Amino acid sequence: MKTPSIPISEAESVVMEALWSASPRTADEVAAAIRPDRDWQEATVKTLLNRLLKKGAVRAEKDGRRYLYSPILTREQWLDSESRGFLDRLFDGRVAPLVAHFSRHRKLGKRDLEELKRLVKELDDHGK
Template identity: 55%
Template sequence: MPDAAADRISEAEQSVLEALWEAGEPLTASQVAERVDEEKGWSLATVKTLLSRLVAKNAIATEPDGRRFLYSPLIGREAFLGSESRRLLDRLFGGRAASLFAHLAEAEALSERDLTEIEGLLRELRK
């Protein structure tokens, strides 16, 4: 993953990244703004600021396209999720996934369906 691992991606920046990941192709700032506007109601200026921050963090690339720029992610969604998950585990649970699951179980934040899915995943990983 590029330097974005060192430069924390904010929730707002993640929303912009999500729009780019979902598009699967380079987008203009206006196109990104259209995609996030329904959910966030942000102005084009706000989206451009977020795009600039992501460029500075090496999380997205820009490419000139006439008088505008096209933006595309340099980090994949899975790499981002992996990095953020690891950061959460390290910061809050001493790097131990078992501690995270214990906390969620004690807080009754896991449904029966969640537990069944986790058990299935663990069985798959042990194969």
């Protein structure tokens, strides 16, 4: 199944993270969930929720005088789309140049290298 490509801004991703962690939530509950990290007013959160509604990333159900928001786009779908876009834009869709870049700039620690070796071995074992 192809991952839906819904462009999510950085600010919208903060709202999505709050919904992925627990939903459904009201706009007030989303604002309260992100308040420790962002000092956003409820109006800002409502604006972001409305943008996400228009994009088809979330749904809203009427609950009395308020709306309950839930994600339609899963976190895994978003991560897949974002990572593919990143690889396509910067590394011609290839993972090896990405790893080489981090390696050249000493951004890979011993733990990273061990995990990469394990992943390569798993891929190699599956290919046999």
